[in-house]
Amino acid sequence: MVVGAVPRLLPGVVGFAEEICITLQAWSFGAATRLRFQTLTGNDPGMEFGPHLLLAVLEGAVGAAVLALTALGLSLVFGVMRVVNVAHGEFYMLGAVVAWFVASVIAGHPALGFVAALVIAPLAAAVVAMVADRLVLKPVAYDPEATIVGTIGILYILQQAALMWFGPEARPVEPPFNHRIALPWYDWAAGEWFYPWGLSTTSYKLFVIAAAVVILLAFWAVLTRSRIGLIMRATQLDRETALAFGIPVGRVYSLVFGLGAGLAALAAVLIVPIQQAHYLMGGDPLLLSFIVVIIGGLGSVRGTVVAALLIGMSDGIISVFLSPTLSKILATLLVALVLVFRPQGLFGTRAA
Amino acid sequence: MTQSFKTNRRTLIKGAAAGGVLAAAPLVSRFAQAQSSAPIRIGFQQHVTGIGAAYGRWYGRTTDAAVKKINDEGGINGRMIEIIAEDDGTDPKRGAEVVGKFASQHDCDVAFGTLFSHVVYGSAPAAGELKLPYFVVSEGHHVASGALNRYTMQPGITDVKSQVQAMAPYVAENLGKKVTMIFPDFAFGHDHRDYFTAAIEAQGGEVLEHIAIPPTETSFTKYFPKIPRETEVVYHVMVGPAVLTFVKEMGEFFGPSKPAIFGFIDSLEAVDMTSPGLEFLDGTYFWEGMPRYAQADQTEYDKAFRAAVGVDDNGASVSDPRDVSTYAHMFGCWETLHIIKAGMEASDYAGPQDRAKLIEAIEAMTELAESFEHPQGPKLFNGKTHQVFGVQYISKVENGKLVKVHTTSIEDTQYPDEADYTTMAF
Numbered sequence: 001m002v003v004g005a006v007p008r009l010l011p012g013v014v015g016f017a018e019e020i021c022i023t024l025q026a027w028s029f030g031a032a033t034r035l036r037f038q039t040l041t042g043n044d045p046g047m048e049f050g051p052h053l054l055l056a057v058l059e060g061a062v063g064a065a066v067l068a069l070t071a072l073g074l075s076l077v078f079g080v081m082r083v084v085n086v087a088h089g090e091f092y093m094l095g096a097v098v099a100w101f102v103a104s105v106i107a108g109h110p111a112l113g114f115v116a117a118l119v120i121a122p123l124a125a126a127v128v129a130m131v132a133d134r135l136v137l138k139p140v141a142y143d144p145e146a147t148i149v150g151t152i153g154i155l156y157i158l159q160q161a162a163l164m165w166f167g168p169e170a171r172p173v174e175p176p177f178n179h180r181i182a183l184p185w186y187d188w189a190a191g192e193w194f195y196p197w198g199l200s201t202t203s204y205k206l207f208v209i210a211a212a213v214v215i216l217l218a219f220w221a222v223l224t225r226s227r228i229g230l231i232m233r234a235t236q237l238d239r240e241t242a243l244a245f246g247i248p249v250g251r252v253y254s255l256v257f258g259l260g261a262g263l264a265a266l267a268a269v270l271i272v273p274i275q276q277a278h279y280l281m282g283g284d285p286l287l288l289s290f291i292v293v294i295i296g297g298l299g300s301v302r303g304t305v306v307a308a309l310l311i312g313m314s315d316g317i318i319s320v321f322l323s324p325t326l327s328k329i330l331a332t333l334l335v336a337l338v339l340v341f342r343p344q345g346l347f348g349t350r351a352a
Numbered sequence: 353m354t355q356s357f358k359t360n361r362r363t364l365i366k367g368a369a370a371g372g373v374l375a376a377a378p379l380v381s382r383f384a385q386a387q388s389s390a391p392i393r394i395g396f397q398q399h400v401t402g403i404g405a406a407y408g409r410w411y412g413r414t415t416d417a418a419v420k421k422i423n424d425e426g427g428i429n430g431r432m433i434e435i436i437a438e439d440d441g442t443d444p445k446r447g448a449e450v451v452g453k454f455a456s457q458h459d460c461d462v463a464f465g466t467l468f469s470h471v472v473y474g475s476a477p478a479a480g481e482l483k484l485p486y487f488v489v490s491e492g493h494h495v496a497s498g499a500l501n502r503y504t505m506q507p508g509i510t511d512v513k514s515q516v517q518a519m520a521p522y523v524a525e526n527l528g529k530k531v532t533m534i535f536p537d538f539a540f541g542h543d544h545r546d547y548f549t550a551a552i553e554a555q556g557g558e559v560l561e562h563i564a565i566p567p568t569e570t571s572f573t574k575y576f577p578k579i580p581r582e583t584e585v586v587y588h589v590m591v592g593p594a595v596l597t598f599v600k601e602m603g604e605f606f607g608p609s610k611p612a613i614f615g616f617i618d619s620l621e622a623v624d625m626t627s628p629g630l631e632f633l634d635g636t637y638f639w640e641g642m643p644r645y646a647q648a649d650q651t652e653y654d655k656a657f658r659a660a661v662g663v664d665d666n667g668a669s670v671s672d673p674r675d676v677s678t679y680a681h682m683f684g685c686w687e688t689l690h691i692i693k694a695g696m697e698a699s700d701y702a703g704p705q706d707r708a709k710l711i712e713a714i715e716a717m718t719e720l721a722e723s724f725e726h727p728q729g730p731k732l733f734n735g736k737t738h739q740v741f742g743v744q745y746i747s748k749v750e751n752g753k754l755v756k757v758h759t760t761s762i763e764d765t766q767y768p769d770e771a772d773y774t775t776m777a778f
Contacts, residue, residue: 052577059574104674110628160401167675168405170593174628180607197581198605275570278593280403284570320574324566 051185051196052320058201060316062274065212066267068308070285071292072219072301073263079299080236080256083142086151088264088289089282090158091129095121095265096173096277097166103173111176114273121269122262128158129261130254137257138250155282162279175273179203208270215266220301232256236299291331295338297348307346391434392427392701394419394692395454395463395484397475402442403567403592404468406622407678411465411489412437414682417661418689428693429701436460444474451475455482461704464688466490467681469540476500483778485707487692489684491515491641493543496739498771502778503707505738507714508688509641509681510731512543514765518744519614519639520551522758527612527637528584529557534575535589537564544589544616559587565598567591572598576605589616596623596630603632613637617644617680617747617754624668624676626752633749640745640754641680642728647756657686657727666753683728690725691717691733708778715774732762736772741765 074088098121103113132154140146182200184193223229234242235252243249264285268277275281292311296303311331318327338345396415399408419433427433436458440447447466454460455478462485466472469492476494479486480501488495488506493513495506523531531552535541541564549559560580565572572594579586590598599619603610613636625633644667646654661682662670669675691714699706699713715735722730731742741762747754 055577056574059571063571163401163405168401168409169622169675170406170596171674172596172627172629178629180604182607197609198577198579198607200604200607202604275594275597279405280593281570284568316574320577324569 048185048196051183051199053317054183054185055199055201056317056320057313058205058316059320060313061209062205063316064309064312065209066271067285067288067292067312068216068305069212069267069270070264071289071296071304071308072216073260073267074289075293075296075299075301075304076232076263077257077260078293080232081137081142081253082144083137083147083257084144084151085257085260086148086286087132087154087158088151088260089284089286090155090162091125091261091282092264092268092285093162093277093279093282094125094128094158094261095268096272096281097162097279098124098265099269099272100166100171100173100277109176110174114173114176114269117173117269117272118266122265125265126258126262130258133254133257137253142253159279159282166277166279168279170276170278172276173272175202175204177203177207178273181206204273208274211270212267215263216305219263223301228255288331291335293345294335295346297345300345300347303345303347389431391432392696393434393436393458393460394689395451395458395460396435396437396465397440397447397450397454397463397471398437398465399442399467399471400437400439402440404442404471406593407467407681408439408442410622410678410682411467411685413677414661414685415465415689418686421660422689422693428696433689440466440471440475442468442471444470447471447475448478451478451484451486452482455479455484459704460484461701462487462692462707462710464489464692465685469494469543470538472500472504473539476504479503483707485711487688489681489688491681491684492540493547494539496734496737496770498737498773500738502711502738502773502776505711505714507691507717507733507738507740508686509684509740510742510744510765511739512540513547513767514739514741515616515639515641515744516544516548517551517767518760518764519746520548520555520557521764522746522760523585523587523614524552524555524557527614529555530582530584531557531559531587532561532563532579532583532585533559533587534563534565534579536567536591538567540591541567541589544587548587565590570594570597572601573605576602583611585612585614586610587614588619590619591621595619595621596627599623599633600629603629606632615639617641621678621680622676624674625749625754630752634751636749637757638747638749638754639680640747640756642683643745643747643754643756644677644679645747645753645755649756651722651727653722653724653727656724657683661686687726687728687731691720694725711778729759730762732766734769736774737769738773 070092074085077083077085099117102117102120106113106116136150136154137147140150180200180202182195185196185199187194223232231247231252234247235249239249288311292304292307296307314330315327318330398412399405415435419435422428423432436454438450438453440450451463454463463479464487466475466488467490469490472488472490472492473494476486480503483503486504488504489509490506491509491512493511494500495504496511496513533545533548535544545562552559560583561578563575563578565575588602610632615636615638617638617640646665663677663679664670664673666673667677667679669677695710695714699709701710717733717735720726720731720733729743731740733740743762744760744765745756746758748757
């Protein structure tokens with residue numbers, strides 16, 4: 001089934017790749033000159049190489065953390081249901097938008113609104129996803145082609161609904177806490193620690209990384225150690241046999257689709273105090289999640305996490321030192337190579 | 353009670369036919385009258401969706417307010433204005449299609465309203481081919497540069513070149529001479545890069561580093577280390593939905609040791625100045641096309657304009673204080689519609705056959721006094737380059753509000769003509 005689905009995915013992936021190329025063509029002109037300048041001078045006109053790299057790694061880690069959660073949702077839905085959820089990015093957007101609503105109605109310390117959003121937004125996205133599963137995916141019997149078209153429809157409905165009710169503005173959510181942390185660096189020549197200009201992160205960004213690690217571990221534990229995880233894995237392995245053993249596959253599908261959307265929404269709640277809620281914010285995460293899931297292997301948790309780290313960190317580091325375009329080009333190239341030489345993904349298993 | 357009310361094809365057709373007759377009835381009577389009483393149809397190319405949607409929403413509200421005012425005062429040559437709004441998705445290709453629809457499907461007299469410069473670039477050739485007068489409200493330098501055509505004009509808002517040029521003397525005198533520029537990596541940002549770099553050099557300053565950021569970027573901290581340490585002034589202009597992230601992350605990057613910061617309000621258009629994370633902006637400077645906050649020396653025109661559009665003294669919607677307007681730009685729609693009215697009245701515009709006369713009448717305009725029709729300030733229209741020139745404002749952030757500290761002259765914003773559209777054939 002996996003083998004059958006991947007070639008069907010191909011046109012979509014090629015389309016995405018083309019989209020990237022077209023959007024980024026204009027940016028790429030600067031890349032070559034900047035690259036030459038920086039390798040010739042050996043250092044950056046602003047910050048030294050070491051501190052700059054540390055900053056890039058930290059920024060990349062925040063991106064990778066959120067990406068891992070989002071992509072995991074996409075991977076889970078595909079792994080268990082064999083549904084390519086094109087609306088996944090919109091559930092991410094939904095999470096951010098609901099987080100804004102929750103945070104704006106709850107008065108008092110911003111942490112209260114944030115914690116409430118952390119609970120309510122994923123639940124809300126999960127409920128919407130479950131309803132969508134019942135109304136759209138189930139009636140078409142989870143047919144791979146029909147579900148792609150169906151989820152494209154869900155994508156537009158959610159996006160335009162957000163535009164109508166939430167509006168076109170980017171709206172901020174206040175972080176529960178946010179302290180600027182200046183980071184020290186060791187100067188070998190002078191033999192002492194110092195604080196380079198601009199080398200800093202915020203406590204909230206560190207929290208996002210830590211929270212994502214905790215959520216990923218919890219998710220992994222649920223999937224491998226709990227009864228519901230066992231049921232999901234059984235459904236993933238063989239739908240018919242699972243059904244024969246009395247597993248309510250229909251309900252498992254709804255649950256999984258909701259869980260996938262909830263993960264995306266949770267990632268969005270974490271990022272929304274850094275980036276604002278906006279009705280178009282689902283596009284990038286969807287694209288990157290597809291890249292991650294294809295590289296890591298559809299349906300593989302381990303592959304998804306590894307690929308998210310790879311893509312998130314390379315985006316942070318390459319875009320700092322070379323150009324943002326180049327990092328996107330490399331990611332797309334990697335997708336192409338994986339599809340050609342290892343269509344099941346780095347960690348995917350080739351099912352019969 | 354057993355009778356069923358099933359809809360079948362026949363009843364549907366009957367219903368549709370009846371509905372069609374009913375819908376067409378007012379049209380019949382309308383066209384039975386003399387043509388002079390038919391409304392003037394203005395195609396409004398609006399960024400309803402896409403990255404320009406926040407601007408599009410306020411351009412829409414301003415347009416509605418201007419049309420209401422003009423119609424309440426008797427319309428244009430006794431005819432009412434009818435706005436036909438079409439969404440261009442903030443997309444150049446769609447923009448050209450929309451202009452085509454205005455000309456061939458909607459029978460519009462003129463088209464107006466485009467903001468984002470790439471959409472103007474994409475749409476203007478269509479307007480030229482279809483001979484449809486096309487009034488943009490974009491700030492882009494493309495009109496005055498001569499790159500477009502005789503049918504495209506920008507009479508209601510000044511262009512980037514004149515804006516940045518007028519900023520350079522103030523920046524060099526009051527903030528510093530070593531500047532690092534951060535701008536979006538497309539036409540609009542390149543206008544900033546080219547014209548400000550030249551203008552600050554003319555003031556004896558220099559730009560140490562140009563940092564171009566892709567317009568769809570969502571995370572910005574990684575770009576800031578490129579700011580050279582000897583930078584005295586950071587000049588920033590950013591557009592799109594991620595502007596608040598950009599400004600916040602800039603504050604977090606600099607921490608307590610920030611250089612002077614000068615920004616174009618585009619970086620925070622439609623964003624609440626009191627948003628969390630923007631506290632560091634206190635004491636920094638912004639260009640404003642029109643001051644968002646009602647100033648101590650507020651003119652009666654600004655007051656009346658705010659009331660007409662529904663904007664409070666903080667530049668937000670009167671019905672929702674969190675719904676912040678694009679105040680530095682949207683006056684352009686108001687002023688452009690008044691120019692169209694003045695041009696149509698001066699040329700005795702009766703219909704599409706008079707489009708060339710309309711353009712000539714507007715090309716003949718020069719001084720436009722500050723008034724309820726032109727609440728942003730006095731202006732000077734250049735008929736040759738199809739571009740208006742006007743005063744610019746510099747505001748300083750004090751306690752989370754923008755307070756006007758400097759008003760440029762019109763002369764500060766002028767530059768030698770780069771084109772003469774009046775020599776082009778219609």
